Amino acid sequence: MHARRYLLTGLALGLSLLPRLPATTVDAPDIDSLINQSDYVVRAVVKSATAEWREHAGQRYIGTRVELEIREVVKGAPPSPLVLDLIGGRIGEDELAIQGMPKFHVGDENVLFVHGEKKQMLPLVAMMHGVYPILRDASSGEAYVLRSNGLPLYSAQDVSLPMNRLSAVKQQNPSARPLTAGAFIRQIRDRVAIVQPATREK
């Protein structure tokens, strides 16, 4: 009964509150690959998101600087504050959008898989697959992890599933509860410990 309530709450809140993250053509890495490609894995809250005009090789474009307040470091030694440098944003009536680039709003809390190098098109690994919004259940206060499409995550292994495929965990156990932020981070830590640094993709 509780699980159903959590699921329904998560689904409803996830779909209603989260900005949708439009996407482009991206391969979804599995959890180990996500971890291995990340310099940092953090749980963080968006402090500010500022769009600005920029120039590269004579080409003018809009970029957005997203400053994060780190709540928990899961992997790596990120700088503080951690800043994501994104292509795209809106200034007045003008907007540049890369379809698939996640959008960040002040106050959003996410688990993020982050590239350290600033030269990446997107500092998140695999675009929408590198951001996992955290949503708090209003009644219980529990923090749950969602996929970028606003649907609950049931296992860290589900990160590589197509967005419209039901979790195996949920298929086997219809009353399974969505993954809490704490449980997701524990599963990531477990994988970080298992995967040897020498085998990590960089």
Added chain:
Amino acid sequence: MKNKTLPLVLCVLAGLLAAISAWSFTYITDQRDSGTPLPLKWPPGSVAIQIKLGSTANLSDGTSFNTSAQAAAQMWNTHLGNLQITTSFAPEGPASESNTLNELVFASDIFGKAFDGNTVAVTTVWSRGNERTRADILYNSARTWDSYDGPTRSAIDLQRVTLHELGHLLGLDHPDEAGQSVQAIMNSRISSLDSLASDDITGAQNIYGPAGQPANDSFVNAAIITLSPNNTATLGGYNTNATKQAGEPNHADNAGGRSVWWRWTAPAAGPVTIDLRGSYFDTTLGVYTGTAVNSLTAIASNDDLSASPHIQASSVTFNAVAGTNYFIAVDGFDADCAGLTLNFSFSPTGPLLPVITSQPVSATVTTGGSVSFSVTATGATGYQWTFNGGNIGGATGATHTISSVTAANAGSYRVIVSNAAGSLSSDTATLTVNAPPAPPAPPPSSGGGGGGGAPSFWFYGALSLLGLARLLLSRR
């Protein structure tokens, strides 16, 4: 770069996607609008793309990258109503943000930032306001590309990726990212689907319409509305490629230009509500009686359902009279156009709506003065006055008075009158606030004044009168 053998990078998802149970296309919308944002779209006409991918015809299906991408554009074109993608070829080279071309290129970076290794291709889109102005499609040059039909192979099929990215260029988003399960080229991951699916086509046509004029473009061809047993109807349609007829009235006081028509005969008396929620453009709505488009009697009209939050769909309510033919016109604000949904509800057994017999009247008041707006409505049991679209706290009577007007009170006032049958809005009354008159100015000077100026006309006049008086007195 191309046709190299790389490890299998694409997931074959055949058999995954369930049968279509409902349309689930999604759109890239105007995020400036916090109400019901509309899709960002290209203005009607054509969008020209320059393909710079390579002209060597050595791919598995016998095409070149250029012609494979061109074929993808043509696949979209066959389904689009008021927009066509025109193609041209140019030598391979980078995309430039300095020009105004929409380019398709292989690239290793965007603005100096490298592709994520997981990313196959991206579409960058510039927009101004709610219109798309430019877009480039960049294919990751580090991946292996080919062109073929059927199940995915180790090399990526450029044509299906182009179909997908052109969908983004047009304004479509990912249905699977919106939590939907549907077969579509617009899903976020490549599958064995190598052509447009019904969901993709319907999604694009809701923005740009299908080819040809709508059958109900003209007043005389108004489509007949038939209600379900519960006296409702949900109708779909388009006003793309529709026209405005000579003598046709402006709907909701906007010139519009792309109207389509429906006709409904009331089987009994009762309140009717029509709204256009679910439409993909900024609508206007008008309801009329009459027999010719140039001599209609307006019954009700509306532009936006709500100003705050901003809902650009229109809505009207009116009391139907048994046996009367009602003509319903749907147009676009400033001729906006796309797919539309018309929701119709009739209540033949319920109470009638209030009837407004006297509308609030616009007024002009000086700062500090007072003003009253009034409405007379028979059958009304509730009133709510609004200012610039937002409810005014406590303003729930038939008259709304502002006792000491300030400049901040200037704007649009309406009242929503209601009873058990529903509610309807009055006409808009505008309050204009004038600044108080300036203090009296000193008497005008026309020459004279200090400093040795010439005597004025009045001085000469007074002098002449004085001289005349002395002359008369001296004669006595």
